[in-house]
Amino acid sequence: MRIITLSYRKIIDITAQKPWEKLVYDDSYLEFKIQAQNFTIGTDHTTYAQLIQNIPAAKKLGGMVSASVSGYIQQLNNIVPDILNNLGRRFIKFDKYQFEIINSDILDIGKHQVAINFFSGPMIWHDTVDNMLLVSEYRAAHAGNETLTYLFTIQPYVNIHSLKNTY
Amino acid sequence: MERKSFLKSLMIGAVTSSIVAEACQKDSIATSTSSSGSTTTGGTSVINGSCSVAPTETEGPFPTKSPASYVRSDITDGRTGYKLAVNIFLVNSNNSCNALPGALVDIWHCDAQGNYSEYGGSGLQSTNYTSVHFLRGRQTTDSNGAVAFTSIFPGWYSGRATHIHVHVYNSSGTSLKVTQIAFPEGSGTAVAAVNGYSKGLSGYTYNASDNVFGDGYALELATVTGNTTDGFVLNITFAVPA
Numbered sequence: 001m002r003i004i005t006l007s008y009r010k011i012i013d014i015t016a017q018k019p020w021e022k023l024v025y026d027d028s029y030l031e032f033k034i035q036a037q038n039f040t041i042g043t044d045h046t047t048y049a050q051l052i053q054n055i056p057a058a059k060k061l062g063g064m065v066s067a068s069v070s071g072y073i074q075q076l077n078n079i080v081p082d083i084l085n086n087l088g089r090r091f092i093k094f095d096k097y098q099f100e101i102i103n104s105d106i107l108d109i110g111k112h113q114v115a116i117n118f119f120s121g122p123m124i125w126h127d128t129v130d131n132m133l134l135v136s137e138y139r140a141a142h143a144g145n146e147t148l149t150y151l152f153t154i155q156p157y158v159n160i161h162s163l164k165n166t167y
Numbered sequence: 168m169e170r171k172s173f174l175k176s177l178m179i180g181a182v183t184s185s186i187v188a189e190a191c192q193k194d195s196i197a198t199s200t201s202s203s204g205s206t207t208t209g210g211t212s213v214i215n216g217s218c219s220v221a222p223t224e225t226e227g228p229f230p231t232k233s234p235a236s237y238v239r240s241d242i243t244d245g246r247t248g249y250k251l252a253v254n255i256f257l258v259n260s261n262n263s264c265n266a267l268p269g270a271l272v273d274i275w276h277c278d279a280q281g282n283y284s285e286y287g288g289s290g291l292q293s294t295n296y297t298s299v300h301f302l303r304g305r306q307t308t309d310s311n312g313a314v315a316f317t318s319i320f321p322g323w324y325s326g327r328a329t330h331i332h333v334h335v336y337n338s339s340g341t342s343l344k345v346t347q348i349a350f351p352e353g354s355g356t357a358v359a360a361v362n363g364y365s366k367g368l369s370g371y372t373y374n375a376s377d378n379v380f381g382d383g384y385a386l387e388l389a390t391v392t393g394n395t396t397d398g399f400v401l402n403i404t405f406a407v408p409a
Contacts, residue, residue: 020230030340031235034271037342038334067300071233088223153220 003138006092006120007161008080011102013113020081024072029112031068032104035061040106047111048104066099069116073097080118083158086132086151093137094118119161237273237305241317244301248279248319249361250398253348257312257335260406266312267409270343271336274316275303279364281324307338320361320399325370328377329358335407344407349374349384350391357391357399 016025036051039058045051051058080092096119105111122138129151136149154160253274257267277283284301302321306314323329331348352358352373362368374380380387386405393399 023230023232027233027235034273034336034340034342037336038345041342041345063299067237068235070236072230075230075233084220084222086220088220090222090224 001166002125003122003164003166004125004135005122005161006080006083007159008083008092008118009100009115009157009159010082010118011113011115011157014110020072020075024069024116025112025114027068027072028065028099028101028114029104029109031065032061032101032112033106035064036104036106038064046105046107048101062099062101065101065114069099069114073116080120083155084152086153091150091152092118092120094120122164125160125163235305236300237303239304240306240315242274242302242304243318244284246278246301246319248322248364249395251318251320252398252400253316253318253331254400254402255314255316255333255348256402256404257308257314258404258406259312259409261408264406266308266310267407268308268310268312269338270308270312270407270409271305271338271340272308272314273303273305273334273336274318274331276318276321276331277324278302279319279322281322281366320357322364322366323368323371326372326378328352328372328374328380330377330379331401333405335405337409343409344405346405347379347387348389348401348403349377349380349387350389350401357393360395 012021012025012028014025016022032048036048036058039051039055039061040046043054045054048058048061051061078093078095079090080094081090083090083092085091098117098119100115100117102113102115103111104113123135124138124147125133125135126149127134132151132153134149134151136147139147255272255274257270257272258264259267275283278301284299284303302318304316304318306316308314321329321331329350329352333344333346333348334342335344335346336342350356350358358368363371374384374388377384387403389401389403391399391401
């Protein structure tokens with residue numbers, strides 16, 4: 001039996017259209033501007049790249065800015081957005097996520113680009129049907145019983161994050 | 168360069184845009200039948216010859232505006248220590264020292280053992296961010312220029328006198344002042360009463376030798392009253408140019 005976890009890296013940039021994405025974008029940019037000033041004051045740096053290259057402590061910025069999006073993550077009710085099974089429904093449950101600043105600039109919101117990495121709970125990869133994976137949520141107690149399964153296609157920015165073989 | 172970023176935006180759009188997905192619904196005829204590999208057709212990402220299923224779900228949940236988890240008055244987060252009420256008043260040095268309303272005030276300080284909350288580094292985060300960001304908070308000044316926090320009396324760590332970090336921003340997030348609050352010391356003071364919690368004050372750095380406060384701290388020195396039974400109350404006024 002192959003037990004996998006899935007990850008999805010949801011990238012949000014200036015082209016964001018959906019309300020949830022725009023809220024995450026705007027609020028994370030405001031928080032970036034706020035927190036970046038703890039490092040930029042007295043320097044000429046304006047971009048995230050300059051900060052992490054020149055000021056080691058600026059690596060904390062991702063964690064510091066993450067507080068601006070945690071309320072929005074909670075509104076997802078632990079369901080990974082965007083990624084659909086073959087019925088057109090979101091189906092991946094997550095309990096872990098990681099906020100990431102890709103690029104930003106305190107003078108230019110257009111340069112702001114962030115990602116939220118979602119990590120699923122353990123799932124069983126039963127089979128591969130055509131170009132789709134057949135998976136179910138891993139529940140040890142259900143071994144040997146009928147299991148509800150999902151068919152889905154691996155999409156861009158989706159990864160099999162970890163794999164464990166059990167025999 | 169422009170072309171590059173245009174292509175990049177297409178790739179991202181393929182994941183997030185419902186418009187793109189709609190162009191490739193299950194019950195419409197697929198636009199591409201390439202047998203393998205990934206191609207991009209008019210902004211639609213086609214993987215292994217089939218397109219992704221469009222969302223077919225009841226709309227929602229509808230997102231609501233949510234403040235950063237820093238925005239709260241009680242920043243204790245279960246940290247143990249003597250209760251400390253922190254009252255900060257801001258006045259505008261560019262406006263006859265009148266009260267400064269609508270300013271964001273961030274404060275953060277260490278716990279009783281002298282440790283700051285971690286930012287999590289590169290590891291996976293659990294969803295409970297409030298415990299990750301303990302003893303950090305943000306409030307907006309009221310019409311009197313006042314903000315109030317509930318916390319614990321800070322501990323101390325090697326090389327620094329007891330202090331609370333303060334960063335003041337205007338309402339759009341532009342930094343107005345980075346400063347720290349210093350504590351009165353000597354017999355009868357809160358610092359003496361708390362006595363460094365379990366550490367004692369052996370090796371403590373006093374304000375006069377502190378590398379931040381050592382060059383003068385009269386304007387950063389708070390008034391601290393109270394006792395270890397009822398807790399302490401800290402008051403300080405900062406003048407900032409706004």
